[in-house]
Amino acid sequence: MKIFAQQGYGPKDKLTTALSNSEIEGVILSPRYLKPQKLSDQIEQIAAHNGQAYMDPEWHAAIHLSHPMSNLGNLETWSYFTMPRRGQLISGAAIPKVLENSLQVQKELGLQEWIAPNVLIDNADSIETGISLNFISRTKEASKRVGNAQVFATLALSRDAILNTKGFQDIFDALTSIPTPPDGVYIVVGSTSSSELRSDLYHPQVIAGWMYMNYALSINGIRVMNGYCHLLTPLLGIAGAESCASGWHSGLRQFVLGRYVKTSSGGRQPAIHYISNALLSRIRQTDYLAFKRVVPEVANSLPNDVFYNSSEPDRTLEARQSWEALSALTQAYCSNDIERNIPDMDNHLTQAIQFWTKLANFGLNNGAEANLERLRAMKEGLALFTKWAEISVDG
């Protein structure tokens, strides 16, 4: 499985150095942060480093165009970023044009593979589900009219849409029966909370649902790219993801539904973190040094560990360490044998919980409670996915 960067504000040299060091294989570029010319330059740089470049059109955010507090960045400078009347979306009349406009822009930018626009599903039983399926079912035809590239349909949905289990699973019965399916699906799952550590995406049903999407699509020959997935990356890889992306700040590690509307929140710069694979958690640099004295496995024993040995690294090195760690996790757990990978990952999660418990027993409990809660949700989500996907893990 491939690790991609989710591009956002302040990339500096993160993308090129990570590509040069093979810590990522591609980048999902954001037109929210880049005007057309800048994005075109980025594509060239990525290609020069043999990386795959994609552009997430983020068209679903166009619903906020008339919002007085909209926070759309450069999206409004893109020609495809307009919202037709809702009635035309419901009838489907506007869908081909919306698809073609966005794909045409991507073609002109020289992208080799495209991501099609779509609406965001807030509730599995809502009319947006019908509109979204209509977009997906027309994506391949629209891409053929524009050119000859592999195309990913966007499937953007809120975590609440996944919690409606029956409605959510019905979406996939319908989606997998589309006569002309897209080559792939780009999945974005939206969180309603901005807290990263206690993200509401770490709910067993949401995790199971996200894995289920990857599984149901991939077993039917549809490529799956996941945006904003961070620590869920290995689980999505087990379920069949072809690629997973995450970025260097919290808004690029999880997709917060309110990101396109300004809020009054501000605050200080977040601390630099290290991803410990044994803990399946992000920990502060100082905790990293303290924890590994008690539990040596906290260190990944990967080349980028060296960034953390003396003092806090800069944000570029932090991002590179994150991608390196996620890549190592996927190499360990994402083989083609799902019946073996699931119990292996379950054991890993059990061990991560035991490590956190051991650290807490030594008084090293910074973040223990929230991380334990998250790990238990991941473990439960993995079990729930196994049940939903009707997989036999006992042979």
Added chain:
Amino acid sequence: MTFPIPDPEDIRKTLALPDLPVHIDTGGFKAVYSAQTSGGMEALKTVFIPQKKDNDDGEPAQRMARAKREIEILGACDCDALVKLGSIEPQSLLFSGHQYLVYSEELISGSSVFETLQSSQRYTFSELSELFGTLVQVIDSIASCNYLHRDIKPKNIMVTGISHRPYIVIDLGIAYKMHGTELTQGGGPPGSLLYMAPELLMPGYKDVMDFRCDLYSAALTLYVCASLIHPFAADADNSHATAYRIINQRAQPLSKHRPDLPIKFCRVIDRCIRKKPALRYANLNLLRSDLEEVRI
């Protein structure tokens, strides 16, 4: 339900057949005869159409429409593994004052898969592989004409002993036209409960029906042929318990019953009988390619 079975002599006279037709089977409202026709020996089918009454519920018209639909599908689908139409064109005839729709199909000799299972002999990998390939071909052919068979089961598959057509699927009496009109009555889905896909037992099943229902029935047939065990129906079971198990209980992996079969083949069968349509094969070419890998 009983219905008046036409007298062979009446049939012979009406259709000007050289010999007396021989009654060979009765099912539903259909009596079947073997008969010498201009096309050779064929299966002559007579579908009883009851008289329309003032307070009827449209049953005569529906029965006629179902029979016509079956004929329409057989005419439309060019598939060797499906029974073919015979030389007698569909026609409405009266025998002893009762109305029948009469037509002929090729006469298939041999036993049904159901009959072969009575010998308690489990199918070999080669037989299973051949049978699955045939059923996939039939499902694909029917689906590409926008129909569903809806009643694939051991009783509706004939074992012919003919090398180029070893299995032939019969009886499309309850076939469904996708995006068309339902021609079967009552609240529940038609077909045989034992081989019915779980989604057909849910409310609003017509909205989710596609070829994956037939794929489920075909794979369950394979499972039974391989193991001689129906995973959801014990003997002397009641239909409610069976329906519950079809919806809620997962079948044991086929490899548990048949460790001698290639594991990948067993997994293909297991996948096709998953409860959720999304987890079965949405693309028959993928299925074919997986089966091909097993053969190699």
